[in-house]
Amino acid sequence: MDAHTLSTGPHIAAIPLDTLLEVLRHTFRQGGTFAISSLSRTCKCFHLEGVKFLLGQRLYLGSEKQVKSFCVFMLAERSRFPMLRGRLNFGVQSISEPTAALLVDCLRHVTDLPSIYFSRINTFLGPHPHLLAAFAGLTCLTDLGLMAEDDSPTFSPKRVTAGPARYYVTLLKTSRSPLRSVFLDILAMNSQKLMKFTYLRSLDPIWLLSQYSETLESIRIEDDLTVDASTVIHKYPYVNTLTLPDDNVVHHIHPFIVSFPALRSLRLHGSAWLRRLRPGASLAHVTARHGRLPYAARERNKQDQVAFGSWTMLQEVFAPTLELYKFGFTCRIPSMHIVWQGGVPTDEGTMIREIVQDARPSTLRMITRMQDTLSPLEHAFRHPGLVWSLTRLELKMNMDFIPFVPKEYLEGVAHAVESLPLVSIAVEIKCAMELHSSFYGIHSTIQRCLRFEDSTPEAPAFCHTMVAMAAEDIPGHLWKFASKISTLRRATIAWGLCKVKIPYRVVTLDLERIPQITDRPHDPRKDSDLWKDVF
Structure with missing residues (x-):
């Protein structure tokens, strides 16, 4: 059926809306934005629903040309603005004054957009105060992401305050939106020199976000922040999720306990x-x-x-x-x-x-590398005299060292945790040789992993973990877990390839089901949580 027949016949109009939306979702999964745009040009019905669908997704504007094109498209039909219900992600580093003026005009009509992220707020908004004011004037945002960085080789607290911090502080302190979720990526000019300073208020999220204390539910901070000398405590009674940097900058947790009393994660x-x-x-x-x-x-x-x-x-x-x-x-x-x-x-x-x-957790998940797994595990848990609360253990090992002998590793894990009162154990082995191949040096004779999509007839796909696991009696290892741990009812062994977000195979022993052993390939719908740690 050609495009003319589609646009003039009754066929599309007769399709139920939920079916039409499922077609769009499937098309988007398979071909992304380009596929939806192509489909939208086939008929009026697909055009209307396609535009509405795209404006409800994450829109990435990575160049000035894309920003300008987006503004022209939206201003051409102002009825499109209420459809803008996804996320605008501005990845562009800078724009010219005419494009900034066009974007300001566009923002005047934005009424329902819930989320905006800026990748370079200091260089994108810094030269355009009127654009910064236009974003601050939005009243519909519930989710805001601000990323600021400055690679200047010089450093002083005054420069941090006047540099990247200046613009995100201004936007946060003047915004009129009732924010529920905030992401701040604060990368100071010279992080090593910044570490010498105990406290800078412009890098204190507790101070920065205080005006949103009655609406915020989720806060995520990355890179540089300081809270150690915070003398003013602001309570955030509804924040249930807090993410902070892991680079040894948070030492005193009392300010966080007082500021986020309802924290759940x-x-x-x-x-x-x-x-x-x-x-x-x-x-x-x-x-x-x-x-x-x-x-x-x-x-x-x-x-x-x-x-x-x-x-x-x-x-x-x-x-x-x-x-x-x-x-x-x-x-x-x-x-x-x-x-x-x-x-x-x-x-x-x-x-x-x-x-x-x-x-005293009941569920414990740990991520390790191969060379350090068994010794710390034994030292942590081979203490029969201690009372343990653990009933579920998940151990993910990133296999980044050769030789890898799965039998020795799996038997070592069973020996290390046999005194725990576990009901469930999951051992995940993810190949990490491609990620960490630099450990061996560029002249190493060790064969490197090669994914299927990167393979050629001359260089076929290869994976160290797949080769090692193919020779193992996985059901036998699962039964050994059950024989070692008297309380165990369920055991799983899963393994996968480099840089893949879901496992290749999942084998499970469940003593309360028939058949007790299930062996299946990966299922993206079931295994996305199991394999949630990409690194």
Whole structure:
């Protein structure tokens, strides 16, 4: 059927709206924005619903040409503005004055847009005060993302305040929108020199966001911030999710406990996974500003929580070992997610044991690398005299070292955790040889992993993890878990390829179902949560 028949016949108009929307969703999944645009040109019905669908998605404007094209498109038919209900992501570094004026005109008609993100707020909005004021004048936003950076080699607190901080502070302090979610990526000019300064108010999220204390529910901060010397506490009674950097800048958690009393999820996320300790280094001796040791921060935090109270609603925590150890939680946290950092195995094992004893989680998920998995695991959990609250353990190992012998690894895990009262255990093995191949050097004779989409007849696809796991008796390993851990009812072993967000195979033993062993390939709908840690 040609486009003319589609546009003149009754066929499209007779299609139920939910079916039409499902066609658009499927087209978008398969071909993205370009496919929807092509489909929208076939008939009036698809045009209207296609435009509405696209304006409800995330729109990335990465160049001045795209910004200008978007403004011209929207202003051509002002009835389109109420359809703008997705996210505008401005990735462009700078725009000219005429384009800025066009964007200001466009923003006057925006009434329903819930989300805006800026990748370079200082260079994008800095030269155009009227554009900054236009964004601040929006009253419909509930989600705002601000990323600011400055790569100047010079540094001073005054320059930080006058540099990238100036524009996000101005926008946050003048915005009229009732924000519920905020993402701040604050990258100061010279982070190493910034570390010498204990406190800068322009980098304090508790101060920056205080005017939204009655509406905010989620706060995410990345890169540089300071809170240690915050003397003003602002309560955020509705914030339930807080994400902070994981680079050893948060030491005193009392301001966060007081400011976010209803917190349910705390995450410390960033690049700690990449800045791992060398084998002989000790987490216990990692110092921060002014030479403070982890043990000192831990003792202070414990004393403060005993004296002034801790969180009462916290349900989950995600953080590297060092950060969790320093916090010294006195409250129970049902679910914990620990990113291992390496170094002396006994030191990290001791920290993990104390963290788990502190928070008494029932679910524990840990991310490790191959070379440091078993020794810290044994040191943390082979203590039969201790009372453990754990009933569910998820252990994800990024396989980044050759040789890899799955049998030794899986049997070692079973031996290390056999004294835990586990009901469920999941062991995930993700190939990371492609991500960490630089460890071996460019002249290494070790064959590197090659994904199928990058393969050729001369260089076929290859994966170290796939080769190693293909020779294993996976059901046999699952039954060994069940024989070692008397309380166990369910065990899973999953493995996958480099840079893939879902596992390749998932094999499960469930003693309460028939058949007890299930072996299946990946299912994106079922396995996205299982394989949620991309690194």
